Amino acid sequence: MSMNEINARRDAMKKMGGMGFLGLLAAAGMITPQMALAAWNKGAFEAKTLADTLKALGAAGTPVESKDVVLNAPDIAENGAVVPVTVTSNLPHSQQVAILVEKNPNALAAQFMIPEGTEATITTRVKMGQTSDVFALVKSDGKFYIAKKEIKVTLGGCGG
Amino acid sequence: MADPMKIRAANKDGVTEVKILMSHEMETGQRKDASGAIVPAHFISEVTATWNGKVVLQGEFGPAVSKNPYLAFKFKGGAKGEKVTVSWVDNKGDKRTDEGTIA
Amino acid sequence: MRKQRRGTPHAAAKRMAGSLAALAALATLTGTPALAQDKSMDEIAKYREMLADGNPAELIEMRGEELWKTPRGPKNVSLEQCDLGLGPGKVEGAYAQLPRYFADAGKVMDVEARLVYCMQTQQGFSFAEATKNWYSKPGKESDLVALVTWVGAQSNGQKINVPVKHPKEAEMVKMGEYIFHRRSGPQDFGCSVCHGQDGVRIRLQDLDNLSQSKGAQKAMRTWPAYRVSQGTVWTMQRRLIDCMRQARWPEQKFPSDAVIALEMYLQNKAAGGVLESPGIKR
Numbered sequence: 001m002s003m004n005e006i007n008a009r010r011d012a013m014k015k016m017g018g019m020g021f022l023g024l025l026a027a028a029g030m031i032t033p034q035m036a037l038a039a040w041n042k043g044a045f046e047a048k049t050l051a052d053t054l055k056a057l058g059a060a061g062t063p064v065e066s067k068d069v070v071l072n073a074p075d076i077a078e079n080g081a082v083v084p085v086t087v088t089s090n091l092p093h094s095q096q097v098a099i100l101v102e103k104n105p106n107a108l109a110a111q112f113m114i115p116e117g118t119e120a121t122i123t124t125r126v127k128m129g130q131t132s133d134v135f136a137l138v139k140s141d142g143k144f145y146i147a148k149k150e151i152k153v154t155l156g157g158c159g160g
Numbered sequence: 161m162a163d164p165m166k167i168r169a170a171n172k173d174g175v176t177e178v179k180i181l182m183s184h185e186m187e188t189g190q191r192k193d194a195s196g197a198i199v200p201a202h203f204i205s206e207v208t209a210t211w212n213g214k215v216v217l218q219g220e221f222g223p224a225v226s227k228n229p230y231l232a233f234k235f236k237g238g239a240k241g242e243k244v245t246v247s248w249v250d251n252k253g254d255k256r257t258d259e260g261t262i263a
Numbered sequence: 264m265r266k267q268r269r270g271t272p273h274a275a276a277k278r279m280a281g282s283l284a285a286l287a288a289l290a291t292l293t294g295t296p297a298l299a300q301d302k303s304m305d306e307i308a309k310y311r312e313m314l315a316d317g318n319p320a321e322l323i324e325m326r327g328e329e330l331w332k333t334p335r336g337p338k339n340v341s342l343e344q345c346d347l348g349l350g351p352g353k354v355e356g357a358y359a360q361l362p363r364y365f366a367d368a369g370k371v372m373d374v375e376a377r378l379v380y381c382m383q384t385q386q387g388f389s390f391a392e393a394t395k396n397w398y399s400k401p402g403k404e405s406d407l408v409a410l411v412t413w414v415g416a417q418s419n420g421q422k423i424n425v426p427v428k429h430p431k432e433a434e435m436v437k438m439g440e441y442i443f444h445r446r447s448g449p450q451d452f453g454c455s456v457c458h459g460q461d462g463v464r465i466r467l468q469d470l471d472n473l474s475q476s477k478g479a480q481k482a483m484r485t486w487p488a489y490r491v492s493q494g495t496v497w498t499m500q501r502r503l504i505d506c507m508r509q510a511r512w513p514e515q516k517f518p519s520d521a522v523i524a525l526e527m528y529l530q531n532k533a534a535g536g537v538l539e540s541p542g543i544k545r
Contacts, residue, residue: 039206039218039220040205040206040220040251041220045220045222073313074306074307074309074310074313075302075303075306075309076303076306076307076310076467077310078307078310078311078467078468078491078545079491079492079545081226081227081491081492081494082226082227082314082491083226084230084310084313084314086313101224104224105188105190106222106223106224108222108224109221109222109224109225110219110220110221110222110224110225111219111220112217112218112219112220112233113217113218113219114217115214115215115216115217115218117214117216117235117236117237118216118217118233118234118235118236119175119233119234119235119236121233121234122217122219122231122232122233123230123231123232123233123316124225124226124229124230124231124232125225125226125229125230125314126224126225126226127186127188127223127224127225127226128224154466154467155466163322163325163326164322164325165322166321166322166325179316179317181317181318181319181321181322182322183319183322185401185402185494187402226491227319227494228319228322228494230317230319232316232317
C-alpha cells in the first residue's frame with residue numbers, strides 16, 4: 001500500500017469518526033490482523049495538549065471522572081523510561097481504553113480497542129519525561145470516563 | 161528483520177491471560193545522537209492479537225510506549241493448546257507476527 | 264598500586280549527603296518525613312514489583328539461546344561443547360558457580376571471559392572479534408550479552424556456590440577484597456565508601472552492604488539484569504566496569520581480571536543466595 005492510499009484510508013476513517021470503520025470491523029472480529037493494521041489515529045497521537053488529544057479521540061469537553069475507571073501505577077517511578085500502568089474499567093461495554101501523560105510532548109501514549117469478550121483490563125509501560133498527571137480514558141456505551149493519578153519520576157542511583 | 165516476540169498465554173477458569181513482550185527500540189524522535197542529530201522516531205504503531213480468527217485486542221502505540229513494549233490483557237475463552245497470534249507493524253512499515261500456545 | 268589514603272573528607276560523601284537531603288525534602292512534601300519516606304519506599308517497591316512480571320531480558324535470553332546453538336565463526340561450530348565449568352555443554356547451574364578456575368586456560372574466569380575463551384578456541388574468532396561488542400548500545404544489541412543472559416537464566420532458582428578450591432581462586436578472592444576496600448582516583452573513592460556499611464542510600468535507592476553475606480546475596484542474585492534506564496541487559500562485567508568509571512578510576516579493559524577478582528570476592532560472599540536471573544532494575 002502506498003502512503004497516498006494509507007492517507008486516503010485514514011481520511012475516510014476520520015470522516016467516519018471514533019475508532020474508525022476498520023477498528024469496528026476488527027472489534028467485531030471480521031478482519032484479520034494484517035488487514036486491521038492501518039488505523040493509527042495520527043491526529044490523536046500528534047496532538048500536543050491534553051484537551052486537543054481528547055478532542056482527537058472524540059472525547060471533547062470534560063470526560064466524567066469515574067470511580068469505575070481504575071488506574072493502577074506506583075506513585076513514584078524509579079525511572080521515567082519505564083512506568084508500569086494498568087487500566088481497569090468496571091463500566092459496562094467498555095469499548096476503548098487510552099493512556100495519556102499530560103506533560104509528555106504528545107499526551108497520548110497508547111490506546112486499545114476492546115472487543116466483546118475481552119476484559120477491559122490492560123497493562124503496559126509508558127515513558128514519562130517528568131513528574132505528571134497520568135490519565136486513563138475509557139469509552140463505555142459511547143460516553144467517555146476518566147481517572148487521574150499523579151506519578152512522580154525520580155532520578156535513581158547507580159542501578160545496583 | 162525484527163526479532164521475535166515472547167508470548168505467554170494461560171487459561172484459568174475460562175479466561176485466558178495473555179502477556180506479550182515485543183522487541184523494539186521505540187525511538188521517540190526527540191533523542192539526539194552523539195553528533196547532535198535527531199534520531200528519527202521509530203516505534204510500533206499498531207498491535208493486534210487474535211484467537212481462533214477473532215480479534216481479541218487491538219492497540220495503537222505512540223512513541224511514549226517504553227522500549228521493548230510489554231502488554232498484558234485477558235479474554236474470555238481459549239483452551240489449552242490453542243494459539244494466540246500477535247502481529248505488530250511499526251511507523252516504518254516493518255512488521256512481525258508470532259504465536260503463543262495457551263497453557 | 265598506590266597506598267590507600269585515609270581520613271581526607273571527600274566529595275563523594277558530601278554528594279551523598281546532598282542526595283539524602285534532597286530525599287528528605289521530597290519526603291516532607293506529603294507529611295511527616297519518616298512516614299512519607301516509608302511511603303516512598305513502599306511505592307518504589309510497588310514499582311519494582313510491577314516491573315518484575317514482564318522482563319524484556321527474556322527477549323534477549325531468546326537471542327542468546329539461538330546464538331549458543333547456531334554454528335558461527337571461522338570454524339562454523341556452535342558453542343554447545345563449551346565448558347562453563349560443569350563439563351562440555353552443561354549450562355544448567357553453571358552461572359551460579361562462576362567465576363572459577365579453569366585448568367585448560369590456567370586462570371580464574373567469569374562467564375564472560377569463559378564465553379570469549381570458547382568463542383576463540385572452539386569457533387575460531389579472534390580475541391578482538393569476540394570482545395568487539397561486549398556491551399549493548401542503543402540499536403545495537405551485543406551477542407555476548409545475549410549469551411550471558413541466556414546462560415544466567417539457566418541458573419535461575421539455583422544457589423550461588425563459589426567456594427575456594429584452587430589456590431588461584433583464593434588469590435582472586437583476596438585480590439577482590441583488596442580492590443573492594445581500596446580508595447583511589449581523583450575522588451579518593453572506592454566500592455566500600457558506599458557499599459561497606461548498612462543503612463545508606465543514594466537518592467531513593469538503598470545501597471546494599473556488600474562486605475556482608477546478606478548484602479552480597481541481595482545484590483548478586485539478580486544478575487545479569489535488564490536495566491530499564493538503559494533499555495538493555497547489563498552483565499556483572501559491565502556493572503563493575505561502570506562502577507569503576509563512576510568512581511573515576513582508570514577504565515578497565517574487557518574482560519577485566521580486576522573485575523573477575525571483585526566478582527569472585529562478591530560471589531564467594533554471596534554463597535547461598537538464590538538466583539533470580541535475569542533480574543530487572545531501574
